[in-house]
Amino acid sequence: MTVVALTIAGSDSGGGAGIQADLKTFQELGVFGTSALTAVTAQNTRGVHGVYPIDAQGVTAQIRAVMDDFNVGAVKTGMLFSANIIQAVAETLQSYGPSALVIDPVMIAKGGASLLLDEAVQAMKELLIPLASVITPNIPEAEVLASMSIKSDSDVVEAANRLLKLGAKAVVMKGGHRRQANYAEDLFLSAAGERFTLRSEWIETKDTHGTGCTFSAAITAQIAQGKTIAESVITAKHFIQAAIADGLTLGGGHGPTNHWAYKRLGKTAGKDVVLID
Numbered sequence: 643m644t645v646v647a648l649t650i651a652g653s654d655s656g657g658g659a660g661i662q663a664d665l666k667t668f669q670e671l672g673v674f675g676t677s678a679l680t681a682v683t684a685q686n687t688r689g690v691h692g693v694y695p696i697d698a699q700g701v702t703a704q705i706r707a708v709m710d711d712f713n714v715g716a717v718k719t720g721m722l723f724s725a726n727i728i729q730a731v732a733e734t735l736q737s738y739g740p741s742a743l744v745i746d747p748v749m750i751a752k753g754g755a756s757l758l759l760d761e762a763v764q765a766m767k768e769l770l771i772p773l774a775s776v777i778t779p780n781i782p783e784a785e786v787l788a789s790m791s792i793k794s795d796s797d798v799v800e801a802a803n804r805l806l807k808l809g810a811k812a813v814v815m816k817g818g819h820r821r822q823a824n825y826a827e828d829l830f831l832s833a834a835g836e837r838f839t840l841r842s843e844w845i846e847t848k849d850t851h852g853t854g855c856t857f858s859a860a861i862t863a864q865i866a867q868g869k870t871i872a873e874s875v876i877t878a879k880h881f882i883q884a885a886i887a888d889g890l891t892l893g894g895g896h897g898p899t900n901h902w903a904y905k906r907l908g909k910t911a912g913k914d915v916v917l918i919d
């Protein structure tokens with residue numbers, strides 16, 4: 643049976659992040675990818691040169707077109723840009739009943755461009771996060787959503803707990819903005835009480851464009867195929883580790899990760915991922 647996943651996100655013309663990263667990841671993990679565009683960005687490895695949002699009605703129509711025709715195993719959201727779009731996405735998904743939902747709360751691109759208006763943060767907290775099977779913030783995003791600064795390990799745990807209180811069933815606090823010695827550590831916490839850290843070797847590279855999109859898309863693909871949230875997060879960490887380890891040096895800025903690496907080079911391309919309870 644062909645498994646279908648839906649990504650609701652922005653387009654990255656440079657192909658490393660956004661909808662393009664999601665669809666490449668779905669494909670590599672054996673899932674048929676569908677999409678609803680929220681915005682078009684004029685973007686490359688050097689930065690974001692323009693943001694052109696789709697109106698909320700258009701976003702709703704795309705989601706409906708997919709949901710009315712396919713049996714969608716899991717949905718992910720990426721760049722949502724405005725409160726109007728967030729409201730449209732939340733209401734439309736709810737009208738189809740509960741489905742597995744991975745929220746990557748995209749706010750700011752690597753070069754500093756804003757991909758979420760300030761006015762949209764409250765809508766994300768109130769309307770969307772309560773629907774999340776899992777939310778995958780990086781540290782700056784978690785600071786905004788949890789309304790606190792994150793400096794220590796205990797801050798990471800406290801912020802994750804605050805996100806669970808907003809209604810998410812699970813949280814992955816990504817460690818790409820908080821290097822720990824030679825490691826990139828992601829903390830998984832669930833409302834059901836599961837907790838573990840995924841530790842991988844830190845890879846010295848500037849080619850990390852789209853890491854968050856690729857990681858959350860890999861989680862979505864796994865959930866769509868019937869894996870538990872925890873199993874999906876573990877596989878996704880292997881996928882992103884391989885994709886960064888064998889990154890593509892394309893363009894003059896932050897090059898994209900390599901979506902082929904996980905299948906071509908083996909689980910982690912020689913870079914281990916360790917699960918710490």
Ligand SMILES: Nc1ncnc2c1ncn2[C@@H]1O[C@H](COP(=O)(O)OP(=O)(O)O)[C@@H](O)[C@H]1O
Pocket residue numbers: 779780781816817818819826827828842843844845846847850852853854855857879882883886
């Ligand atoms: N230099 C790196 N080496 C190894 N893993 C990394 C590196 N940078 C990011 N990661 C991993 O990539 C994933 C995405 O994290 P992060 O970069 O924090 O997200 P975002 O792209 O949303 O800012 C996480 O699993 C994180 O641990």
Ligand SMILES: Cc1ncc(COP(=O)(O)OP(=O)(O)O)c(N)n1
Pocket residue numbers: 651652653654659660661683685720721748750751752753757850851852853854855856896
């Ligand atoms: C269209 C679009 N969506 C999301 C992002 C952010 O992607 P992310 O994976 O967080 O990677 P970086 O931008 O931090 O490299 C984006 N840039 N564009």
